[in-house]
Structures are given as C-alpha cells and as structure tokens.
Amino acid sequence: xxxxxxxxxxxxxxxxxIGRRVAKLLGIPYYDRTIIDITAxxxxxxxxxxxxxxxxxxxxLLYNLSVGGIYCQPLSDQLxxxxxxxxxxLADNGPCIIVGRCADYVLRKDYDCFNVFIRSDDKFRIxxxxxxxxxxxxxxxxxxxxxxxxxxxxxxxxxxxxxGNVTNYDLSLNTAVxxxxxxxxxxxxxxxxxx
Amino acid sequence: xxxxxxxxxxxxxxxxxIGRRVAKLLGIPYYDRTIIDITAxxxxxxxxxxxxxxxxxxxxLLYNLSVGGIYCQPLSDQLxxxxxxxxxxLADNGPCIIVGRCADYVLRKDYDCFNVFIRSDDKFRIxxxxxxxxxxxxxxxxxxxxxxxxxxxxxxxxxxxxxGNVTNYDLSLNTAVxxxxxxxxxxxxxxxxxx
Numbered sequence: 104x105x106x107x108x109x110x111x112x113x114x115x116x117x118x119x120x121i122g123r124r125v126a127k128l129l130g131i132p133y134y135d136r137t138i139i140d141i142t143a144x145x146x147x148x149x150x151x152x153x154x155x156x157x158x159x160x161x162x163x164l165l166y167n168l169s170v171g172g173i174y175c176q177p178l179s180d181q182l183x184x185x186x187x188x189x190x191x192x193l194a195d196n197g198p199c200i201i202v203g204r205c206a207d208y209v210l211r212k213d214y215d216c217f218n219v220f221i222r223s224d225d226k227f228r229i230x231x232x233x234x235x236x237x238x239x240x241x242x243x244x245x246x247x248x249x250x251x252x253x254x255x256x257x258x259x260x261x262x263x264x265x266x267g268n269v270t271n272y273d274l275s276l277n278t279a280v281x282x283x284x285x286x287x288x289x290x291x292x293x294x295x296x297x298x
Numbered sequence: 299x300x301x302x303x304x305x306x307x308x309x310x311x312x313x314x315x316i317g318r319r320v321a322k323l324l325g326i327p328y329y330d331r332t333i334i335d336i337t338a339x340x341x342x343x344x345x346x347x348x349x350x351x352x353x354x355x356x357x358x359l360l361y362n363l364s365v366g367g368i369y370c371q372p373l374s375d376q377l378x379x380x381x382x383x384x385x386x387x388l389a390d391n392g393p394c395i396i397v398g399r400c401a402d403y404v405l406r407k408d409y410d411c412f413n414v415f416i417r418s419d420d421k422f423r424i425x426x427x428x429x430x431x432x433x434x435x436x437x438x439x440x441x442x443x444x445x446x447x448x449x450x451x452x453x454x455x456x457x458x459x460x461x462g463n464v465t466n467y468d469l470s471l472n473t474a475v476x477x478x479x480x481x482x483x484x485x486x487x488x489x490x491x492x493x
Contacts, residue, residue: 220464222464265463267465268462269415269417269462269467272470273471273472273475274471274472276469277468277469280412280468285488
C-alpha cells in the first residue's frame, strides 16, 4: 500500500474521528493539528498564531497588505507554502492520513493519493456541536455555516478549485447515514483493495 | 427497506451499469430510459423527441420561446413536469433505483432517498467511449466535456443547485478506483444497513 489518504471535511461531520479510526485500522500515522505544530516549530510562529492566520487567510486583502506590504508575499501565503512543505515531507515518509489543509491539492501531482470528503446532514452536525460546545441549536447552525464558508474560501483561494466538488474526491460519505465506524471501514477497505 | 436509490452520474462513468447491478443485488426495479418511455406514452410525444428536448432544455431561451410562445410554459418545462410525475409514481410503488433526471431533487421532500453520485477519472471514461463508440481519444474527451456540461446546466436550471456538489449526495464514488462490482456492493450494503 503506497497511498496517502487525504480527508477533507465539513465542520463537525466527524472527519477527524474517521481519520483516526482509518489510521488505526491500517496501522499508519494520522496527521491533523500536528501539521500546524510542525509548521509552527519550523517557522518560529506559535501554533495559535498560525491557526488564526490560516482562518483569516482570505478574509481581508487589506489585512494581508498591512502584514506583508504591497511588494511582499502576504504572511498567510508564506505560511501556506511552509505548510505545503510539511505536508510533502510527511507524505514522503510513506502511507498516512492527512486531514484538511488542502492536502488533496498539495499532493495531487507527485503522490499516489486516495482523496476522501466527509460530510453530514445539518441535524447530525448541530447535535454534535450542541453536545460538545454547549451552545443553542441556532448558534450551532451559525458556527457550521461560518466554518464551512471559511473552508470553502480558503480552498478556493489556494487551489482555484471548488471545495466539496465530487470531481476532486475518490469517495464522499454522509456520516449521518454511514456512521463513523462504517465510514472508516469503507475507506480502509478501498485503500487495501487498491494496493 | 423503504429507500429509493437515486444515481446521478458523470457521462461514461458507469452509473447505469452500477445501477443495474445494485438492482440485481437488492432485487428491486431499475429505471433509467424507462422514465422517458413512460413520459412519451403519457404525453403523446416520441421518446426520441423527449430526449432531444431534454438535452436542449436550457440551451436556448429563444428556442423555448419559439416553441412555447412568450405567455406559455416552455415545452421543455412541461415535459420536465410530466417526467417528475412519472418519477414520483414509480417511487410510490416502493424501493427502486432511478438513474439521472434530477430524481434526487424531485423526490427530496416526500421520499426516503439514498442519493449517489458516480464519477470517474477522464482516462477511464475516455477508454470506455473509445471502445464503445470507436472514436478518437480527443473526440471522446470532447464528448465527455459536452455531455457533463449539459447535465450540469440541466440540473442547475431545474433545481437551482449544483450538480456534483457533495452536499446533495449520501455517497459519491470514483469508479476508476472502485470498479463497478465493488461500487455496487458498497451502495447495496449501505442501503441494507439503513433499512
């Protein structure tokens, strides 16, 4: 098995949990926030700062100009490049699971990838957020819309492709229908069958 | 099992073949061109004419005006409504597979559906077209782009939603990775588990 499994996911759909389960089933490493931690270590910025920059990457041209100046590459772009290098270095080490961070796009040319998109129904996601974050259903729905919008914009900005367009993925699953264990099993089986 | 399985598909990705295999696995009816035939019978138009109208449905406002006049519903819209009624009547008969024709959208409110999108890599689709239609690879690629574009426009026109956006589907599969039998098995298993 030489594949890198990338997992893109709607907010609160269970993409990270499924990634961890697939990693366990296949006995391969799982990378999610680790990528931010390594990028932080190599760039000298704190993980919190990188995450903040990442989330506002496409929010404001003025912000980027104020940080990077007119003639410099915006800081968000510099950090994206650093993150791409970390993702490639992790993929160079062999089969693994990489969640988020446009990994499907970053690795598309030089690596044998199996690209997954995890989604879920609003109700399933709202219930999870209400349980974990102790917020109202309306607040949970607002969080979902806001987070998904940020991910869509971030992906579009860096890849010029559409986040959640089926043509970018080998497999897409609705976790409200499949549940986490079944979803993880389908992914693990698919990769194992295509060694 | 009370589900209606709808299958949307990229041109030459194998959606129809997979639909037939799922129908066989589950022992339920499969509807594809049958829907055009029934619509033809009920409307009085020939199946060929309906198919032609369907394919050009969103191509030309002038065409629709010339056929339907300014104050009438365009003929393509009238036939779409007739087709929706046929799809609902088939779904009323119980579990079945319906391929194409915006069935996921038509049935979304009143039926328990499992919505699938079948896609494939260009190479896989080109090879199939070259084999079946005896055309060059470039011609096959042109056909793919043209047919997919028509389906995307048709879906957008009638549903105001994006064809191939993962949020519209419970499962999406790349047949170049899974193959037809495996894809059919995953769909059948998913529906059987969610009776």
